Amino acid sequence: xxxxxxxxxxxxxxxxxxxxxxxxxxxxxxxxxxxxxxxxxxxxxxxxxxxxxxxxxxxxxxxxxxxxxxxxxxxxxxxxxxxxxxxxxxxxxxxxxxxxxxxxxxxxxxxxxxxxxxxxxxxxxxxxxxxxxxxxxxxxxxxxxxxxxxxxxxxxxxxxxxxxxxxxxxxxxxxxxxxxxxxxxxxxxxxxxxxxxxxxxxxxxxxxxxxxxxxxxxxxxxxxxxxxxxxxxxxxxxxxxxxxxxxxxxxxxxxxxxxxxxxxxxxxxxxxxxxxxxxxxxxxxxxxxxxxxxxxxxxxxxxxxxxxxxxxxxxxxxxxxxxxxxxxxxxxxxxxxxxxxxxxxxxxxxxxxxxxxxxxxxxxxxxx
Amino acid sequence: xxxxxxxxxxxxxxxxxxxxxxxxxxxxxxxxxxxxxxxxxxxxxxxxxxxxxxxxxxxxxxxxxxxxxxxxxxxxxxxxxxxxxxxxxxxxxxxxxxxxxxxxxxxxxxxxxxxxxxxxxxxxxxxxxxxxxxxxxxxxxxxxxxxxxxxxxxxxxxxxxxxxxxxxxxxxxxxxxxxxxxxxxxxxxxxxxxxxxxxxxxxxxxxxxxxxxxxxxxxxxxxxxxxxxxxxxxxxxxxxxxxxxxxxxxxxxxxxxxxxxxxxxxxxxxxxxxxxxxxxxxxxxxxxxxxxxxxxxxxxxxxxxxxxxxxxxxxxxxxxxxxxxxxxxxxxxxxxxxxxxxxxxxxxxxxxxxxxxxxxxxxxxxxxxxxxxxxxxxxxxxxxxxxxxxxxxxxxxxxxxxxxxxxxxxxxxxxxxxxxxxxxxxxxxxxxxxxxxxxxxxxxxxxxxxxxxxxxxxxxxxxxxxxxxxxxxxxxxxxxxxxxxxxxxxxxxxxxxx
Numbered sequence: 081x082x083x084x085x086x087x088x089x090x091x092x093x094x095x096x097x098x099x100x101x102x103x104x105x106x107x108x109x110x111x112x113x114x115x116x117x118x119x120x121x122x123x124x125x126x127x128x129x130x131x132x133x134x135x136x137x138x139x140x141x142x143x144x145x146x147x148x149x150x151x152x153x154x155x156x157x158x159x160x161x162x163x164x165x166x167x168x169x170x171x172x173x174x175x176x177x178x179x180x181x182x183x184x185x186x187x188x189x190x191x192x193x194x195x196x197x198x199x200x201x202x203x204x205x206x207x208x209x210x211x212x213x214x215x216x217x218x219x220x221x222x223x224x225x226x227x228x229x230x231x232x233x234x235x236x237x238x239x240x241x242x243x244x245x246x247x248x249x250x251x252x253x254x255x256x257x258x259x260x261x262x263x264x265x266x267x268x269x270x271x272x273x274x275x276x277x278x279x280x281x282x283x284x285x286x287x288x289x290x291x292x293x294x295x296x297x298x299x300x301x302x303x304x305x306x307x308x309x310x311x312x313x314x315x316x317x318x319x320x321x322x323x324x325x326x327x328x329x330x331x332x333x334x335x336x337x338x339x340x341x342x343x344x345x346x347x348x349x350x351x352x353x354x355x356x357x358x359x360x361x362x363x364x365x366x367x368x369x370x371x372x373x374x375x376x377x378x379x380x381x382x383x384x385x386x387x388x389x390x391x392x393x394x395x396x397x398x399x400x401x402x403x404x405x406x407x408x409x410x411x412x413x414x415x416x417x418x419x420x421x422x423x424x425x426x427x428x429x430x431x432x433x434x435x436x437x438x439x440x441x442x443x444x445x446x447x448x
Numbered sequence: 449x450x451x452x453x454x455x456x457x458x459x460x461x462x463x464x465x466x467x468x469x470x471x472x473x474x475x476x477x478x479x480x481x482x483x484x485x486x487x488x489x490x491x492x493x494x495x496x497x498x499x500x501x502x503x504x505x506x507x508x509x510x511x512x513x514x515x516x517x518x519x520x521x522x523x524x525x526x527x528x529x530x531x532x533x534x535x536x537x538x539x540x541x542x543x544x545x546x547x548x549x550x551x552x553x554x555x556x557x558x559x560x561x562x563x564x565x566x567x568x569x570x571x572x573x574x575x576x577x578x579x580x581x582x583x584x585x586x587x588x589x590x591x592x593x594x595x596x597x598x599x600x601x602x603x604x605x606x607x608x609x610x611x612x613x614x615x616x617x618x619x620x621x622x623x624x625x626x627x628x629x630x631x632x633x634x635x636x637x638x639x640x641x642x643x644x645x646x647x648x649x650x651x652x653x654x655x656x657x658x659x660x661x662x663x664x665x666x667x668x669x670x671x672x673x674x675x676x677x678x679x680x681x682x683x684x685x686x687x688x689x690x691x692x693x694x695x696x697x698x699x700x701x702x703x704x705x706x707x708x709x710x711x712x713x714x715x716x717x718x719x720x721x722x723x724x725x726x727x728x729x730x731x732x733x734x735x736x737x738x739x740x741x742x743x744x745x746x747x748x749x750x751x752x753x754x755x756x757x758x759x760x761x762x763x764x765x766x767x768x769x770x771x772x773x774x775x776x777x778x779x780x781x782x783x784x785x786x787x788x789x790x791x792x793x794x795x796x797x798x799x800x801x802x803x804x805x806x807x808x809x810x811x812x813x814x815x816x817x818x819x820x821x822x823x824x825x826x827x828x829x830x831x832x833x834x835x836x837x838x839x840x841x842x843x844x845x846x847x848x849x850x851x852x853x854x855x856x857x858x859x860x861x862x863x864x865x866x867x868x869x870x871x872x873x874x875x876x877x878x879x880x881x882x883x884x885x886x887x888x889x890x891x892x893x894x895x896x897x898x899x900x901x902x903x904x905x906x907x908x909x910x911x912x913x914x915x916x917x918x919x920x921x922x923x924x925x926x927x928x929x930x931x932x933x934x935x936x937x938x939x940x941x942x943x944x945x946x
Contacts (some may be wrong), residue, residue: 085490131505132910132911133904134610136899145760146836146839147757335486351824375748
């Protein structure tokens with residue numbers, strides 16, 4: 081049934097879209113949401129638009145409460161009134177309520193805001209099988225016995241034949257009462273993706289640069305996970321040599337030394353070759369660096385590796401260059417000269433936290 | 449949409465109202481409607497009315513209510529509107545005990561609406577009025593476009609607390625032009641000089657100094673007359689309606705919103721009394737008449753939820769109920785009047801019982817002739833304050849949190865009264881509609897120790913300026929400095945006034 085208020089509701093949501101989205105931008109900048117995620121849920125406040133009124137400043141007013149305590153004791157921390165039955169809210173809560181949304185919903189909001197196209201997965205010939213409990217049957221293995229239904233059935237039978245005594249409620253199921261869960265195997269085409277994160281950890285990459293990479297990969301991850309059933313992540317760090325690490329190390333290591341980007345690309349290509357057959361995986365290598373490579377020769381090797389090994393297999397190769405006070409930032413220019421026209425290559429320069437937003441759009445805007 | 453009230457509920461209603469009438473309640477006829485949670489959220493978002501003008505803020509309320517209902521944070525039990533006949537809503541999914549409780553509670557509200565003096569001037573056909581407002585605003589939207597109308601509504605809503613809430617109860621000013629004199633004025637009488645027929649007595653009866661003083665007074669008076677408005681105007685909405693350069697439809701919109709604000713004002717003025725009265729009656733009717741023994745636990749559980757007190761907020765249900773009970777008890781035992789107040793023998797006070805037995809009578813009288821401010825002022829006594837453990841709290845800048853400031857009776861009472869006066873909102877008046885002789889608008893905030901909220905003030909001034917179109921000023925104080933805030937349509941400025 082449609083309610084009269086739907087129009088107002090839709091109108092409010094339209095207004096909020098603008099608001100939620102700009103909030104979202106802030107969050108992206110500050111990386112706030114990342115800290116708040118626990119068990120795949122994120123708390124975001126339900127939007128509230130206040131019409132301005134002349135009113136008193138919050139803090140200078142104080143108030144009156146009831147309860148224990150001496151002068152000087154804090155009054156906070158014990159809010160809420162249980163199941164407060166309230167009259168129709170005339171003066172909605174001062175503090176907007178916070179509601180959990182799932183990472184998926186958040187990714188959707190991101191997608192909607194950035195107008196990201198849905199990714200069309202390749203390799204849909206791969207199928208996953210899932211067991212789903214679909215109903216109840218009278219036969220089955222004991223391990224799947226449905227106790228509640230069994231006893232219900234027994235109770236029903238006993239009442240029907242008159243052997244149930246409410247004063248002495250003993251219920252004994254017989255063979256016919258037993259109920260078992262049944263299942264079905266569901267086949268589902270699956271689209272898998274692997275994200276290979278590569279990061280330059282040479283001396284020139286400072287904390288701030290890493291923070292940028294961290295925030296950006298959070299959002300990239302959220303979006304790709306939204307689009308694929310199974311997402312695997314692999315992490316590679318490199319200075320002059322590359323090695324594969326776990327997520328934790330990836331974001332927190334600080335190395336020093338030179339930079340040989342080719343080492344990372346080679347490792348990345350190896351990982352892909354060994355573990356992720358092209359025909360069933362969607363492959364997303366992301367590389368973040370400050371763009372300061374060791375030598376022209378190495379850059380040439382990189383381009384060769386990309387062209388021959390990575391690009392043929394990957395859906396898209398993304399290179400994000402984080403600006404750092406030390407790096408020359410030459411690498412992005414070299415890439416752009418040699419591979420700039422390649423449809424699978426996306427290059428993006430990330431100057432500061434503010435530009436993460438634009439960069440995500442660069443990376444995910446093509447819908448590959 | 450509204451479903452017929454199922455027969456067992458109709459019977460229940462008849463029974464409960466019978467009990468209520470026997471107990472002395474005097475109610476409008478009441479219509480109950482059964483709604484599911486989605487519908488009740490909608491109606492609650494519309495503040496109890498089935499139809500309101502289109503506006504996003506209802507959508508916002510709806511979003512909030514649905515979300516908090518879905519996440520189990522909040523549930524609406526009862527909703528009732530001041531109208532003749534009175535309308536109330538029941539949530540379909542509530543248990544029978546809850547429905548009984550709601551009906552008893554609503555009976556209390558209904559009686560209060562009908563009898564409390566604050567509501568005497570409200571429109572008792574407000575349901576129709578609201579629907580008419582909706583139709584008119586819809587029509588304006590059709591004619592002028594949703595953006596234009598909505599943004600104007602936003603501006604009006606931004607100032608809908610700037611009305612003269614006491615205006616319905618008093619005569620503010622004489623009708624203009626009612627006593628315009630036809631004759632040329634008698635100079636002597638106008639100046640207020642004493643009558644005297646003997647010329648030679650004149651300088652004794654009306655000595656020169658006296659004449660000069662009277663003359664000055666007269667001139668001041670004359671100057672005041674030329675002032676615009678002559679007296680500071682609290683009803684800023686009306687002032688703008690009458691004097692701002694508005695289109696006719698805009699005047700109409702503002703008039704409607706102002707009307708709605710006046711309609712809702714008494715509910716704000718009697719929150720504690722009204723909820724307290726309804727709670728008093730629901731517990732009375734439930735426990736004495738309506739409930740059967742199987743429902744006691746459920747009732748007690750719900751009732752405890754409604755009555756829970758908090759450290760950060762006053763619960764109007766609990767406070768009101770406790771006060772009525774205290775009053776009833778005091779008047780039953782004769783604990784009032786001169787003798788009682790002057791008795792300082794604690795032992796005697798504790799024993800005090802004159803068996804006057806007029807408690808019930810007294811609370812009926814109280815519900816008729818008091819509003820929250822006078823109610824608290826008169827009946828929130830030192831004994832009551834101690835017994836219920838009230839305290840006042842303040843923001844501690846060092847600890848960065850709110851801390852208990854005092855348990856002193858005077859401080860607590862002061863705080864409560866402060867939060868009730870003008871609904872705890874600042875009093876702002878138009879003092880000059882031709883400020884600096886440049887058709888600028890001067891508003892004045894009666895500063896009583898609490899500063900205004902900075903951002904809100906700016907945004908509100910911006911809205912008023914958009915209506916007034918000439919620069920708008922607000923005289924207020926910020927951290928003990930007297931300040932004139934100005935918004936001229938482009939930028940804000942702030943000037944310290946000594």
